[in-house]
Amino acid sequence: MSDTPAPVCAEDYLELAQRRLAPDVAAYLFGGAEAELAARRNREALDAATLIPRFVRETPPAPPNGPTLFGRRHASPLLLAPIAHQRLFHPDGEAASVLAALAQGVTPIVSSLASTPWPQLRQLAEDEALWFQIYWQGDRAATERLIERAAALRPEAWMITLDAPIGGLRWRLWRSGFRLPPQAVPANLEAQAPTQRTHDLAALLALAPTHDDLAWLRDRLRQPLLAKGVLHEADAEALARLGYDGLVVSNHGGRTFDAAPASLTQLEPIARAVGEKMTVLFDGGVRRGSDVAKALAQGASAVLVGRPYVAALALEGAHGVARCLRLLRDEYAAVAALL
């Protein structure tokens, strides 16, 4: 990468962005919680995982196709992770990433904290499927209003984030002096909560959905519903009992809870526990074709891609997102062919 800025693989966008983004924006995109150990664990677990290829089979496997999720066939095992505030990275923000993802056959998961109006995203997407990510709004009434507004997106599936009831202890970000610029604030929420730095425990805990809230949410929505941020088998089984259709094994990219294990470490036990009952997705450090293959081999049906496409968005807008996703999809295809 030192000589040529042209990315030859999806991962290159991360390095390029680290060199070119404004320091505070880079701190926002790349920073993790506390000592950033959980983010490092994600990569270490992926790097350490191996796959043993087979070349001599009496019945050769069918070429891997994209997965079928909730009755719809996807073109590849990639999904666009719900990243907040995308106009922070590029003026086109979520409009660029949604359009580019759809062009590559990748379903975007639109964030509660999108900086672009949801109706506009729905219009751009025409008839293509979108998913929607829910942040619990502190209580059912506020969450109900969020859902009603998000109905404008006509989500094919809903995904509630469990693992970030509060912002993490993001030292790198705080040191950078980062402030969310006006164009990147949530465009669809009732009111902007001030940046959350309180640590009153009772107040913090009150922001998270209870078990009954999660049951209410399941009843409230007719479409498939997933939970994001699951690391514990017992949580996975509780979600299955609540009737959730899927879950995302994720430690939120190491951004909130630095003591968390690597996402990959938790994937296999969770997939074994609930994989027959629920759709298990993976999120946590994916940046290479072989990462995708490793997550799939350990039980995921598809993987969420986050930082790489945002880095590409920051550098090249919609064109970058499309290129990043195409590179990653092709990398996965090549790796899958070698397996």
Place this chain on the structure above:
Amino acid sequence: MSDTPAPVCAEDYLELAQRRLAPDVAAYLFGGAEAELAARRNREALDAATLIPRFVRETPPAPPNGPTLFGRRHASPLLLAPIAHQRLFHPDGEAASVLAALAQGVTPIVSSLASTPWPQLRQLAEDEALWFQIYWQGDRAATERLIERAAALRPEAWMITLDAPIGGLRWRLWRSGFRLPPQAVPANLEAQAPTQRTHDLAALLALAPTHDDLAWLRDRLRQPLLAKGVLHEADAEALARLGYDGLVVSNHGGRTFDAAPASLTQLEPIARAVGEKMTVLFDGGVRRGSDVAKALAQGASAVLVGRPYVAALALEGAHGVARCLRLLRDEYAAVAALL
């Protein structure tokens, strides 16, 4: 930290102090024994430990409160480790750290080697609880005199240090040319022993309390009595049999015995062995909110904080100690909320 000197987390005080303290004082504060492997093991064990958060519980856990130790409820699971010679770091020495800790609801453990007169500390603390750390004085008569003088502190609990009968092989310190300045010598002891560098084995061993001495001490004191520096389950069980009320799993911050395992490695087996009979505390490299959570998850009721608050004392006096403890307490609250 390279751009801004304002600490955003408790750990920042360590880095700031390493850059700003006089080299010999930094060597005293940060140096460990021999090759400093035990100190490194402390951090490696804490960094490697993980906690799996839960988000879906039918019965949500009560928000964690500070622990109740010997009948008194503490505001947080933090205790101020007994650090000697604090006027070495700041003219206000122990007076500053005791006042700041009490202001943050953290109980200080006053050192045998405090450089501030104990009656003065008692006066500053008004009616707040203090604990007192005992260094065995070579024999019972001298230790008896120490206890009598320390009674001026009216300690709520006593804590005898077992693991530093002699000074360690502190190469970094010795190379620094460090000498204890006059204002930092023990203000409460009978006579200053010259810096201990003899290695006559019999003489060294005679300085440590015997099993009978420990039994005598238990009988001698009416208040709760803890032993600090326990790493072996058999020692923990022997202390339980002697009637000790608690113990601190600690390798003395790696300052005395470089072959010692990480404190954290020993915590869980010791807590399993005696946790129902004794109060088990943890000491050994704590500098982050997640460290506190990890020690508690492995069986500690509370943790001792040492170097971070001394670094803060050195840089900002009582104000620094208070800020450091508040940062750490808030970090822990945020981590606990995410669990």
Place this chain on the structure above:
Amino acid sequence: MSDTPAPVCAEDYLELAQRRLAPDVAAYLFGGAEAELAARRNREALDAATLIPRFVRETPPAPPNGPTLFGRRHASPLLLAPIAHQRLFHPDGEAASVLAALAQGVTPIVSSLASTPWPQLRQLAEDEALWFQIYWQGDRAATERLIERAAALRPEAWMITLDAPIGGLRWRLWRSGFRLPPQAVPANLEAQAPTQRTHDLAALLALAPTHDDLAWLRDRLRQPLLAKGVLHEADAEALARLGYDGLVVSNHGGRTFDAAPASLTQLEPIARAVGEKMTVLFDGGVRRGSDVAKALAQGASAVLVGRPYVAALALEGAHGVARCLRLLRDEYAAVAALL
């Protein structure tokens, strides 16, 4: 190596080549797939392996001789790995390496992609044994034509490469701007396929031989037939059932599939599974005498040497290849004597 360019061990050629080769040629020789983790795993596994020497035996072992492979005694346990395009590295290309290897008693495995006409290599080798490496040509007819042309080499044994049906994701190479120069293109193939960068999965998979193709190949050839690139025990057992005479445990030097485990990790289980039925060879990072001893101790009959001799070829032509192989053979002899 910093002071003197004279190699004292075979491994020195690697360092010398890394410093002296044109960057794109070095990228071709040393680059691996994706993040080059598989290549690193090869070395880490070899470095971590240990051998416990014995000095007190009632019956001393016979001095180790070169292995007997398919009825012929070899002078050492080294074989020349089939490396493509050798005129890329030196004008004398395969002619130099074949001659030098034979002079050192090492059997060369000539590549399908040799840049020197096979009849010329047969002539240079006089009556010495050569082996031939087959790349499947997409279908049986094209592979049949390859075999017919390769018959000019009168191979003592054939070796089909299983693990590189497509080129790997070789980022380092692609970034280097490498293009195969005219003098290094395959000199013996029907037509030059353009550099393979397509990732159409179905097209890629069609290039690999099926189970039936492998059976056909076995029937087609009268001489011993080995398969190269085996990492999975089940593949090894399937090859044994197909009547293959041997296999090479190899991850292709980490050049194609970055998620592959280290070759050495797979050697012992494969040797245990099929070692009595087949000749098991090893390929994967060998560059020192102790590497050879480790692979043999874990069940290989001989090892393929690749990058070291090509580095020597690049730097010193036939003379370098001969010196590199002699150094490695002598290193192995010294290590074997110490065992």
Place this chain on the structure above:
Amino acid sequence: MSDTPAPVCAEDYLELAQRRLAPDVAAYLFGGAEAELAARRNREALDAATLIPRFVRETPPAPPNGPTLFGRRHASPLLLAPIAHQRLFHPDGEAASVLAALAQGVTPIVSSLASTPWPQLRQLAEDEALWFQIYWQGDRAATERLIERAAALRPEAWMITLDAPIGGLRWRLWRSGFRLPPQAVPANLEAQAPTQRTHDLAALLALAPTHDDLAWLRDRLRQPLLAKGVLHEADAEALARLGYDGLVVSNHGGRTFDAAPASLTQLEPIARAVGEKMTVLFDGGVRRGSDVAKALAQGASAVLVGRPYVAALALEGAHGVARCLRLLRDEYAAVAALL
């Protein structure tokens, strides 16, 4: 060490010597075989080992004394490893190290390859005990003549080195251009063999003693006889059956066989296997007081110290050796007291 040249611990002599010795002499002293992995394994195993101190015992242990080896009480658990060619490092050579060691109560093991006449060493030692290290001289007759000449030393015990039948593949040394200067050649051998770089396997193997040779040697000598360089339990048991009195677990400091495991890794199984029948000593990277304690905890009766005292000899002659040994003995005493 960067500011002050005064060593505060034994290990400091290693760093000082690495900075001050002529490069080729440093290469001779510090270089290992091949990639120097075995030397690194020695240190990694010692650094990774931990000891759990005990402070609460009903029956306190007697202060550790030096061991009794073959009926004689030693002042400390240290022995001077037999290092060849000591006049390479200092004009006073073995005379300096023998005198200094005896002054510190440490028994020297005089090398077959000493550069000082053995009668002179006997004279300097007056009535103190010396041990003698035997290199097998290729056959019994030549070895018999070596023993007869070495009788001038009146060795209390003999130690035959098993693990260096040939010189190792010492790349660092060879690159340094090292040649043994005239004053450092063996002063007591029949004829100087030219530096051994041949790799004719049969010739190399013929230089090593056979099982029968080892039995002959045992019969030949009336004093205690040890074997140095044992790493395999089966060798240890064979030596016990041959009537050997002791052994040294050693990988020759990683100087001969780079695939060897760490000495420490092999110590405990060997001590368990033969510790009741034989005196088990340890050699392999010892440079700190805690290293000595770790080896003793894993079953060694005493440890051989090598490179540290030679570094001290090179820098400060007899004075340095004495200081180095006193530092190491005091370090061990302090560590033992803390246990």
